[in-house]
Amino acid sequence: MNTTRMVSRSSGATKERARYWRLRRKLPLYLMLIPGFIVLGLFHYYPMYGVVIAFQKYEPLLGFANSPWVGLENFEALFTNPDIALILRNTLVIAMGKIILGQFLSIVFALLLNEVRLSVFKRVIQTASYVLHFLSWMIFGAIIIDLLGLDGAVNHILAGFGVEPIMFLGQPALFQPTAIFTDIWKSFGWGAIIYIAALTNIDPTLYEAASVDGAGRWRRMFNITLPGIAPTIILLSCLSLGGVLNAGFEQIFVLYNSRVMESADIIDTYVYRVGLVGLQFSFATAVGLLKSLVSLVLIGLSYFLADRFANYRVF
């Protein structure tokens, strides 16, 4: 018994020692996390107490402590606005369009790029495709306005086919498709990077075996490549759910105009006009808070879906 106890004590001490050494070995890594946590705490969590102004009529001079409380008045103002349904619809249509078509085109692009055998050509194309990601919308938007203007390159090309000039950014019916298309153009290359990385993880022997069995290029793509990256597709699709209320402020702000307000005004541009230009900080915070809550729910949902369909878990 004593021997057992001694062995047990000895085993416990060994485990403790092992834990100590493991901790000591990983200590540098833990320490290196500290600056990140500090930044996260200072700039993301500490300012969160500021959301109280969503329930106040905030005046900067009075501060958080002395500004009068107004309950849910700011939220009511949002939902009693006659344009709110239109604004929500625009936000959802543009955001969903970007998510769905963006994902689809990124996958297609990754698959096509995977079929390219000439590595130099492949790299040039890949670089050219994602370099637009690094341009701000202020710059890219100016390019788009120039290209799609009545006197722009696109209309010149269309004129060659006898098509009358089209005001892409000046017609309500065309604004949303144009916004979605231009956003995808800017981001599909960047979005394809993860899929391209996923493609490299597919076992090449599967392709060799399929070739031996007589599978053609399309067959290999549908039966090996797509199933191989399916978990990644599901994961990214689920995670993108959190962004359905983010239709892209910068882009819309740069491209929209009074004539297309009915199809271009989104939550963020509305908040900008009413909250920031109109100095209604409480209102802007209320809308931001509401957006964050909806996003939180959607992120929770997406996490559930990612776990269910792609076995993706953080915890």
Place this chain on the structure above:
Amino acid sequence: MNARDKVTRRQLLRAAATVAVGTLATACAPATPRPAAETQPPAQPAETTAAQQAAAQPGGKFAPRGTGAWGGGTLVPFPKRYTDMEITVGFAAFEVTSPVESDTFEDNIRLRWIKENTGVWYKRIGGGNDALTAAMAANDLPDCITHVSGGIVIDQLIRGGALEDITDIWESTASALTKKAKKEGHSYWNTVTRDGRIYGVPQCPDTAGPGVWYIRQDWLDKLKLQPPTTLDEYAEVAQAFKKEGLATWGIAAYQDLVSWIAGMDEVFGAHGVMPSYWLKDDTGKLAFGATLPGNVQALETLRKWYADGVLPKDMPTANYDTVRGNMMGNKVGIWQLYYWGPEWMLDLYRAFPEAKLLIGEAPAGPEGKRGHRSENSGNQMVAWKKGVDRAKVEAMINSMNWQFERKENAVENADYSFLGANHDPIEFEGYDYVWDGDQIKQGPTTTLHWGSPHEHPMPFNPTVTRDAYARMDKILAKKSEDRNPFERYIAEGYAAQSRMAHKSLTDHPEWMMHDESDGIIPGPNLQKYQADLTKLWQERFIKIVVGDLPLTDFDSFVAEFYNRGGQQVTDEVNEWYAKNSK
């Protein structure tokens, strides 16, 4: 793992910890005050021109070469010199445009000039209203707050007790001339007055707003056309420019119908309305300009112009860059702009040396009406934070006294270097202008930019008085050969066009349309509904102009305007006006 590896890791840890702690300490440390020595005017760049060296005489390196150079006389002296006084001033919205390349917003030739001549160093803080809001929240206001836009902010500052009551010091320090120039008693003062106490000095510029219609003189000459004066004539000339292949579009326009550039303000003005201003209606009450009946005729004109191709087809999507590109790129022959437009058109002159601009009259409507926006000034002011050293307030009011004094009582031919086209800029020999023999020519480094309120050396706009332009009349009355060099510089050339443009507006004060609200009404309803109502009228107007909506939609727009908060806002504005108008 050997000892060397362990040491390396420890060092790494120490280094990481040091960096983290250091970063944190730096981030959390209070801002280091600028050492006194740094606030002194820095030394001039090593490379100075002969003119600068010659000008580096007692009285200041950049002192104007007034005395004796072209007629004698002395500059009006600064009333009181201060010793090493620093005044922090916020929050200009724009960066300084200095003719000196190495100059910065915080440290430039104009600020140094003031330091040398008055002993006051103005420490400028930029950032516009956003920076002001942050400073308000942090209880960290500068000594002087200026260029504050928006009656709501000003109201918050006064109600919050953040501003110094300057009633007594204003009364005792401001000269009679300053009080006159600052229009004491005018409704502009409503911005800064509460219960008879004064909390600031309104900007109250006497300048015209945008509203000069520039026409390509060289194209008129080529087609042997007379300058247009009515709406119909403007349309005819625009069509002629297009027809002859001189212009791609007739009259410059873009998505903002009321604007400081390529605006259609004067088309509305020609029908007695101005959409963005609060104007008196037939009953004498204030109404939002966009809801007044005269808009129907104005929209009809614009609608016709758009359909006929007088206005660019891409007007609804064109932005500021597009419209400026059209002006500079020889694509339009007529455009509306501020009176300083000619100075802003250097790119056009450089690219198309044959280009000449004619300063046109505001177009007259069918009933002979003309109208353009006066500068809506009431929402800008100078104020001082609560508890400021009152000597600083005194210094700045003295500075105002000085500026108005030298404008009003400038010694003939001695003070012309201060006679600016707008906003009273100071010009600097060797920069803005140079002497070439007995001639004054455009300086080598100048941008021909004569300044703006935001660049002005003083932290406030001293108001352009028409007195300056009265002197302009005297200069213009002389023949060119009878003018002295500085008079020729002022009255001839590109920069002179701006003065002429300003004169064209100030000669007709009856055309200026004044916003009765002065843009300063701090009512809660206005704050709540303004953004929506602005969007509403802009959206509906542009749709009517381009033909998306029929002209008859105007009535439903007015009804919707009042249903969506416009009635509450109108009531609030009228209540405020009845109580505060003077």
